[in-house]
Amino acid sequence: xxxxxxxxxxxxxxxxxxxxxxxxxxxxxxxxxxxxxxxxxxxxxxxxxxxxxxxxxxxxxxxxxxxxxxxxxxxxxxxxxxxxxxxxxxxxxxxxxxxxxxxxxxxxxxxx
Amino acid sequence: xxxxxxxxxxxxxxxxxxxxxxxxxxxxxxxxxxxxxxxxxxxxxxxxxxxxxxxxxxxxxxxxxxxxxxxxxxxxxxxxxxxxxxxxxxxxxxxxxxxxxxxxxxxxxxxxxx
Numbered sequence: 001x002x003x004x005x006x007x008x009x010x011x012x013x014x015x016x017x018x019x020x021x022x023x024x025x026x027x028x029x030x031x032x033x034x035x036x037x038x039x040x041x042x043x044x045x046x047x048x049x050x051x052x053x054x055x056x057x058x059x060x061x062x063x064x065x066x067x068x069x070x071x072x073x074x075x076x077x078x079x080x081x082x083x084x085x086x087x088x089x090x091x092x093x094x095x096x097x098x099x100x101x102x103x104x105x106x107x108x109x110x111x112x
Numbered sequence: 113x114x115x116x117x118x119x120x121x122x123x124x125x126x127x128x129x130x131x132x133x134x135x136x137x138x139x140x141x142x143x144x145x146x147x148x149x150x151x152x153x154x155x156x157x158x159x160x161x162x163x164x165x166x167x168x169x170x171x172x173x174x175x176x177x178x179x180x181x182x183x184x185x186x187x188x189x190x191x192x193x194x195x196x197x198x199x200x201x202x203x204x205x206x207x208x209x210x211x212x213x214x215x216x217x218x219x220x221x222x223x224x225x226x
Contacts, residue, residue, distance in 0.1 A: 098212020
């Protein structure tokens with residue numbers, strides 16, 4: 001069965017720009033969570049969507065936003081990019097949320 | 113203080129050794145405990161998922177949970193070079209809305225030397 005697909009795999013953006021990342025979960029999985037991974041901080045939770053509703057949110061500024069579509073595909077958006085936003089952004093899908101994730105390979109974002 | 117503490121390593125062991133990876137936590141509300149393995153340039157993959165205190169075995173891997181001490185461990189028997197990766201512990205608790213929220217440790221980098 002197909003895994004979690006994240007696009008694009010790599011992205012280079014300039015400070016101040018915005019970016020949209022995409023995630024297609026495993027078929028049948030309704031929960032999609034987003035994480036930011038950096039060497040110093042590890043995996044930091046951004047938010048979780050379930051059936052198009054955000055039901056968990058981490059401690060990130062409002063520049064980070066997301067949404068989920070009726071087919072469970074999810075997007076996350078970062079506006080007004082800062083150098084510190086450079087990270088690996090991981091999407092994880094699960095049936096119910098918290099019951100064991102399947103992760104995508106991530107999108108490596110570099111802000112210059 | 114972080115909710116989940118994990119020694120970042122790196123941990124270097126010879127092939128065939130028994131590896132012990134550990135995490136401590138402070139939130140007594142954590143209910144589910146997981147271990148993930150992450151290879152370089154890949155997303156984490158779920159290795160073990162447990163609920164109660166005690167041991168759970170899967171092949172060469174054993175997960176151990178001690179809720180009274182707020183301590184979880186992952187043991188790898190007969191370690192192989194292919195086990196070289198970063199191991200992340202994770203645990204979840206219900207948020208105020210009743211939904212599970214997962215918190216990860218920072219990961220321990222393991223190198224198994226042939």
